[in-house]
Amino acid sequence: xxxxxxxxxxxxxxxxxxxxxxxxxxxxxxxxxxxxxxxxxxxxxxxxxxxxxxxxxxxxxxxxxxxxxxxxxxxxxxxxxxxxxxxxxxxxxxxxxxxxxxxxxxxxxxxxxxxxxxxxxxxxxxxxxxxxxxxxxxxxxxxxxxxxxxxxxxxxxxxxxxxxxxxxxxxxxxxxxxxxxxxxxxxxxxxxxxxxxxxxxxxxxxxxxxxxxxxxxxxxxxxxxxxxxxxxxxxxxxxxxxxxxxxxxxxxxxxxxxxxxxxxxxxxxxxxxxxxxxxxxxxxxxxxxxx
Numbered sequence: 001x002x003x004x005x006x007x008x009x010x011x012x013x014x015x016x017x018x019x020x021x022x023x024x025x026x027x028x029x030x031x032x033x034x035x036x037x038x039x040x041x042x043x044x045x046x047x048x049x050x051x052x053x054x055x056x057x058x059x060x061x062x063x064x065x066x067x068x069x070x071x072x073x074x075x076x077x078x079x080x081x082x083x084x085x086x087x088x089x090x091x092x093x094x095x096x097x098x099x100x101x102x103x104x105x106x107x108x109x110x111x112x113x114x115x116x117x118x119x120x121x122x123x124x125x126x127x128x129x130x131x132x133x134x135x136x137x138x139x140x141x142x143x144x145x146x147x148x149x150x151x152x153x154x155x156x157x158x159x160x161x162x163x164x165x166x167x168x169x170x171x172x173x174x175x176x177x178x179x180x181x182x183x184x185x186x187x188x189x190x191x192x193x194x195x196x197x198x199x200x201x202x203x204x205x206x207x208x209x210x211x212x213x214x215x216x217x218x219x220x221x222x223x224x225x226x227x228x229x230x231x232x233x234x235x236x237x238x239x240x241x242x243x244x245x246x247x248x249x250x251x252x253x254x255x256x257x258x259x260x261x262x263x264x265x266x267x268x269x270x271x272x273x274x275x276x277x278x279x280x281x282x283x284x285x286x287x288x289x290x291x
Contacts (some may be wrong), residue, residue, distance in 0.1 A: 022072075024064035026247075027291055032058045032254055034284035039085050040264035040274030041140070055082040070107040070126065076100075079136075089139015093283040098136035106162075111175055116227060118267055122158035128164050139175065142147055142262075146170040159204070170215060177219050184263075185216030186223070202240055204250070207232030215263050224263035231256045233286055254284040 037054040059078040067069065081095035088096075106126045114235040117125045122177030132146040152168035166189045175230040195206040212227040232255055239249030259279045260266055 004052070005145075020258045022067050023063040024173065025063070027061075027063045028288045029291075030060040030062065030286060030288040032284045032286040033061070034254075034256070034282045036280065036282045037081070037085070038277040038280035038282075040261055040278040041136075048224070050083045051166070054084040056080060069111050070105065073102070073104045073106075073130075075102045077151045082197075095237070096136055096138035097226045098134060098138075100134040100250050102132050104128055104148070107125040118156075121155050122153050124154035126152040126154060128152045131285075137210060141175040143171065143173045143181075144262075145172070145181075157196065159194070161194045161196065161208075162192070164191045164193075166191075168212070168215075172219060174219065182219035184218070186216075187213040187215040189213065198234075202237035205232070206235065212263070216265065223265065225265040227261065227263055228257070230258075230262075235286070235288065250288040250290070252286050254286045256280070256282045256284065258282075261279075266274075 012236045021096045030151045033056070033121075033272050035053060035055045038220070039054060059080075061074075061076045062070070063074045076229040077098075077100045079098040079100065081089075081097070082097050083093065086093040087098050106128045108124055108126045110124050127150070131148060132144060134142055134144045136142045148166050150164055152162050152164040167186060168189055169183070171181050171183040189210055189212040192207070192209045195204060197204055199281045208229075208231055210227065210229040212229070212251070214224045214225060214226050218224050233252055235252035236252040237247055237249070238251055240246055242249070257280070261278050261280065264274030264278040266276070266278040
């Protein structure tokens with residue numbers, strides 16, 4: 001069996017755990033807004049000079065739950081750009097729209113074996129599998145598909161702190177590709193996920209940090225680069241002061257840093273890179289309602 005089929009089979013077996021009854025669950029609707037987003041290749045004036053920041057409003061549906069043997073996580077983002085990131089890639093048109101979906105399922109090996117796995121600061125060991133996919137109506141027209149699999153360490157902290165070493169199998173079928181779907185070189189990633197309460201304050205610090213290895217040549221023959229992607233937010237529980245249940249209505253600030261976005265090198269177009277738009281530093285405001 002090929003590596004791709006093996007990853008797919010294991011990921012599908014792992015996601016079957018979603019059918020188990022949940023011991024706990026948290027679902028939220030959110031909105032965030034920032035004015036300094038960027039996109040590789042698109043993030044410039046028509047003459048190729050200067051950087052043009054993109055404004056985006058992002059609507060999200062997020063679900064996390066735990067059951068006897070593990071956890072599920074699903075996030076669906078609807079990203080709506082202004083005209084600086086135009087639909088169909090044509091200047092003067094309305095902003096592009098993108099849907100990006102992430103699903104992860106983690107099996108706790110200690111819970112399955114009936115014997116907790118603990119050592120040092122580690123409170124558990126698991127195996128994480130899942131997928132990403134997206135679709136966007138800009139000139140590139142991304143249709144990303146990615147399978148994810150690898151071990152996870154769970155640390156003994158208030159809230160959660162997980163570190164995963166993942167194998168990624170990614171493909172895309174954008175505009176301008178005559179050969180159909182293109183599969184990149186299988187590559188690795190390190191991912192840190194956290195959700196940490198701040199002492200006894202009504203504050204939560206949460207987010208993720210990813211380092212993704214280069215994935216060989218891109219679909220048009222250019223070289224890819226390793227990615228660094230960090231997204232973190234500090235959220236204040238304003239609902240608690242209004243008589244709502246704890247962690248029902250949250251507001252706060254978010255910051256995203258993304259270098260070499262989607263593997264596109266941050267260097268000049270003439271040198272085979274994605275230009276300034278391949279890296280973004282984006283503060284945002286964020287609101288969440290949990291139910």
